[in-house]
Amino acid sequence: MKTARHAGEWLEADGLGGFASGPANGIRSRRYHALLLHASAPPSGRMVLVNGVEAWWEGPDGAVALSTHHYAPDTLHPDGTQRIVGFHTDPWPTWRFALPGGMHLLHDIFAAGDSGDVILRWWLVPAAGAAAGTAADAVRALPDTPGADDAGPAGDGYRNSARSGRLFVRPLLSVRDYHALHRRNDAFDFTPAGANGRISWRPYAHRPAVSALSNGVYRHAPEWFERFLYDDERERGLDAVEDLASPGIFSFDLDCDPAADPSRDAAGEQTASCAALLILRAGDSRDVHVARRVAGAERDRRGERQRRAAAAVTARGAAIGALSNAAGQYFAERGQGATLLAGFPWFTDWGRDTFISLRGLALATGRENQAAAILREWATTVSEGMLPNRFPDEGSTPEYNSVDASLWFIVALHAYLLTGHATPATRDILQGAAERILDGYHGGTRFGIGAGADGLLHAGEPGSQLTWMDARVGLTPVTPRIGKPVEIQALWINALRIGATWNPRWQPLAERAQAAFAGRFVDPASGALHDVVDVDGVAGTVDRSVRPNQILAVGGLPFQVVDDATARAVVAVVERELWTPLGLRTLACADPRYIGRYTGPPESRDSAYHQGTAWLWLAGPFIEAWLRVHARGANAEAARAEARARFVAPLDAHLREAGLGHLSEIADGDAPHTPRGAPFQAWSLAERLRIETLL
Structure with missing residues (x-):
């Protein structure tokens, strides 16, 4: 049985450089999908400690799987993903599984946010009012809205029945560098330390220990699981098969009613004994009351999210x-x-x-x-x-x-x-x-960077790639852009003008650079801007490639560095030649060097990275430039509404497609503009937020 593409990926970052992530359908497809990915030297030194879990439920109506893995050559097993009937990411990833006999099992994952801990919970809820449908239907509906009975095992509206059952969870470990893959070997040490509630393993002597703190019962049962297949890695032309080790199995009884549970902790909170709790941690386990740790982490996370969202709504x-x-x-x-x-x-x-x-x-x-x-x-x-x-x-x-x-x-x-x-x-x-x-x-400084007599900034030397278009194939830069690149001049003039606000010595240089820019960069044929002048250091030469870098002369920076007529020409050319619903292409389609698909092995992808691939972050400078040209006078309000409908709406739709709630790094230049690269990209989301302040 072949796997389908996942409908989106979730992310839980821990604030230290580590994170948990995975696909909404539960089938890991990247080497980076993990439940405990730890940064040993924050934010670097990342290691995958716990890749995932094998989970199943045993109740009066028999045993059913709650997890699914993809195995080479192309097998999905077991069938847990078929029981997913709901999923949402607010406030963190939460799944709803349909169980035999009419009950549902909710499962959520969240990062504690202060220690690198990742918390996993499972609890029973009635099926009444739950959305029906297949797993595919569930993940297509992302993001879902959490119901009252999704609030957690001690949340408002939680109700349980007298149905009993037992949950089993088998952690899958690798303890390897996050860029690497793991293979079965005789050196892996399965030996546990501690007892039931606090179990630790140190599979490799010079790597971090892995701890699991739980309110369940641990049974040591070492086993290797071999030949996991990661679809995204295979598509990227990389090694895609991995073996994982599982030291043992945690089991949890879920047969109580929290409304009738008299047990309370010292603070008067319910101990959530009716939920299965599993805390994954890098390093040796420390003495901790598991239920209190989970309850405290949840309160902190919910409180922080609510404060942040409320403050942002009020102010912005x-x-x-x-x-x-x-x-x-x-x-x-x-x-x-x-x-x-x-x-x-x-x-x-x-x-x-x-x-x-x-x-x-x-x-x-x-x-x-x-x-x-x-x-x-x-x-x-x-x-x-x-x-x-x-x-x-x-x-x-x-x-x-x-x-x-x-x-x-x-x-x-x-x-x-x-x-x-x-x-x-x-x-x-x-x-x-x-x-x-x-x-x-x-x-003047490294790599030939320095201002010339005209005040413009030269940069680059053979073998270097100093601008944001910095891809290489082997040792060869794809777009070296040596000389005086257009966006570097826009940044340089802006930097000089900013410096002049506190030190007037920079003002004359800013004016000289501005005058030289106006005289040297305008393309007489289009009225827009050259991409590079003095190419490779040869005076008077120009690169007329139609690229998005020129947009920064109009938008994306504090000061526009071209006159209004040139600004209109730049925006028109960029919109006509480079705009896609997911940002700007890096090269016009008519250029013979254009590559419309970012696919294949690393060499193919690196060749396409800045030769046609669309970048979502460039939507910000473009939309700002478009507004500077069109949103003037009596037309301002209508122009802003048009910009939101034409340019912002596709970005917002993308929030539900790849990195759920986030924006991707790149997309294909060719339709349908499939998202590629990193599904969670900082500057893409940042520019969406900055655009909102302009609108």
Whole structure:
């Protein structure tokens, strides 16, 4: 039996760089789908500890599966996904399974949010009022609205019957790097430590231990499960088969009525003894009252979500309130400071992505304090005028290989300073970092980055790819764009103008660069802009490729750097040649280099990444540019309504398609514009939030 594509993926990030994620239909399709994916050196050092579970129910009417896995060569087993009759992600992933005899079993998963713990619960509810249908129907209906009896084992409206049964859960472990795959081997140590409520295993001596804290009974029963097949990995041309180890089985009695349960903890709360509780944790188990830990974590998570959403709605409107909690999943710790993760499941924190994302994820949602912490942390890393673009997973040595990350930092700090939340000390730190960047770029720094006599910024040398279009095939950059790229000039002029607000020495250079830009970048044939001038350092040469980078001269930055006539031409060309319902293509379809599908092995995908693939984050600059051109005077209100209907509505529809409640990284340039890449991408969601502040 062949598997169908999952209808969407859920995400529960722990704020430390770790996360739980998976498909709505329960069939893992990525090496990154896991219940406990731990960041040993937040936000890096990620390891998959618990990949999933094998779960089943035994009641008076017999045993039924509650899980399904895909095995090579192409087999689905067992049939648990067929019992899914409901699913929603609010406030966190929750499934409804139909059991024999008329009862339903609810199952939810959420990250505790302060320790890296991931909590799994199961509890019985009556089937009355539940939606009927197949598993496919259930996942197609995403996101569902939780019912009163979905609120949790001690929630309002919970009612149980006298039906009894027993739940069995077998954890599936790998304890491997999150980019790798696991194979059956003799070194895996199944030996448990502890007893029933607190069990730990250390499968490999020099890797983290895995703990399971529960209110069930543990039976040691070591077993290997072999040849799990991950469809998404196979489609990406990567290794796609994995073996997982299971040390034993947890069993839970679910035969009581919480309304009649007299047991209370010291705080007067129900102990939720009628629910199956399983806490997954990296490291050795610590003494903890399981039910109290679960109840406390749930209260904290619900309270934080409600506060965030309410504050965002009050200050910024319902649309931002609805996305505020999704935005919070990208914030994480780095050392003693804070950072933003570029996306899930495979990105950590990248400089360029962080600074592009900060205006939407932090400032649009009222997280000014977190914005300040992130900017202060990055401000300490300026070197020769450059900020790093990446901190590699394998260590803390930063990589200084981007021309635009430092300029986006100045744009982000400008937006933060405009909020009025900066203390004098923070303002001094951030402006000092900006001064070092401007000095470094003006005087010249790595990779041939430096301002020329015309005031424009040159960047690049053979073998480098310094702009956001940074894909390589092997060692060869696909779009090197050496010379003076158009969006780098827009960023540079904006950075100079921002710097001039506190230091007038930058104003003359800003004016010189602005004049040179106007004289050198306008394409006489279209009235729009060249993509690069002085290509490969050859004076007077131009690259006329129709790419989305020119849109940043009109929208996406604080200051428009072209006149109104040029702005109209840029928006018209970009809308006609590059707009898709999921953002802007990276190259016009008529270009012979255009690749309309982002598919196949890594070399094929890397070749397409910036040669036609559509990027969702670019919707933000485009919509802002479109509004600057069209939303003027008496037409402003009608133009904003048109922008929402034509450009924003497809993005909002996508919130229910791939990363549920989030926006993807990229999509095919060709229709039907299938979403690709990371299903949870920070700058994509950030620009959707920023767009809302413009509308």
